[in-house]
Amino acid sequence: MTESQVDTAAPQVEEPEKPFKVEIVVRRYSSETDQEPYWQSFTVDMYSTNRILDALHQIKWEQDSTLAFRRSCAHGVCGSDAMRINGRNRLACKTLIKDLDITKPVYVEAIKGLPLERDLIVDMDPFFESFKEVQPFLQASDKPEKERIQSIEDRAVFDDTTKCILCAACTTSCPVFWTDGQYFGPAAIVNAHRFIFDSRDEAASTRLDILNDQEGVWRCRTTFNCTEACPRGIEVTKAIAEVKQAVLRGRP
Ligand code: SF4
Numbered sequence: 001m002t003e004s005q006v007d008t009a010a011p012q013v014e015e016p017e018k019p020f021k022v023e024i025v026v027r028r029y030s031s032e033t034d035q036e037p038y039w040q041s042f043t044v045d046m047y048s049t050n051r052i053l054d055a056l057h058q059i060k061w062e063q064d065s066t067l068a069f070r071r072s073c074a075h076g077v078c079g080s081d082a083m084r085i086n087g088r089n090r091l092a093c094k095t096l097i098k099d100l101d102i103t104k105p106v107y108v109e110a111i112k113g114l115p116l117e118r119d120l121i122v123d124m125d126p127f128f129e130s131f132k133e134v135q136p137f138l139q140a141s142d143k144p145e146k147e148r149i150q151s152i153e154d155r156a157v158f159d160d161t162t163k164c165i166l167c168a169a170c171t172t173s174c175p176v177f178w179t180d181g182q183y184f185g186p187a188a189i190v191n192a193h194r195f196i197f198d199s200r201d202e203a204a205s206t207r208l209d210i211l212n213d214q215e216g217v218w219r220c221r222t223t224f225n226c227t228e229a230c231p232r233g234i235e236v237t238k239a240i241a242e243v244k245q246a247v248l249r250g251r252p
């Protein structure tokens with residue numbers, strides 16, 4: 001290679017993205033000071049790869065430390081930051097700014113159908129009560145020396161419902177749950193499904209009896225809101241339909 005052939009052009013350096021303004025409108029409420037919830041607007045500096053959780057942190061850490069919301073892992077694993085973002089249940093930590101229309105304000109409020117405690121925090125006790133009622137744990141009388149062996153095919157039957165992170169996005173997007181807080185709700189049924197169809201478990205008929213209750217699977221109106229809301233991509237409505245069929249059969 002001659003000297004004239006050497007490429008002397010400087011390598012292209014990409015301009016770093018500049019932050020831009022995003023208006024976040026949060027539905028605020030404190031039982032100590034407010035009669036009713038109200039909307040409050042904040043403007044934050046964001047990058048396209050920031051998430052709504054980053055916006056909430058910026059508000060809390062730099063503008064208003066009284067803003068209340070739950071979060072833990074910040075990576076879509078713990079399920080603690082489900083909220084309504086532009087009218088749709090999502091995890092704040094998995095909702096990227098670049099996926100929202102930021103030419104308009106972004107509206108953030110607590111999930112619906114559970115008692116509002118403060119700002120974006122609801123009382124999750126009724127949700128976990130329903131979850132506990134379906135006995136979401138393995139029940140087996142045998143005592144193997146090592147692990148209980150299960151075939152790949154048997155494991156695959158309930159693979160989808162093992163992915164639940166109990167975020168409540170499905171249950172609190174369900175119109176039946178909004179109007180009747182007694183309904184077990186999609187998340188409890190998903191977690192029942194996970195054990196009803198587990199070949200190692202022996203308590204399927206107990207769970208099917210529980211879900212044959214008037215507040216059980218038959219309250220589902222197959223609106224698919226739950227499937228659309230699930231941040232784990234679980235086919236929630238399909239799982240509910242499988243449990244309905246198992247109730248009719250009287251076995252998984
Ligand atoms: S089924 Fe999906 S939306 Fe419902 S609680 Fe589990 S992870 Fe959340």
Ligand code: FES
Nearest residue numbers: 074076078079093
């Ligand atoms: S903070 Fe854990 S799922 Fe979002």
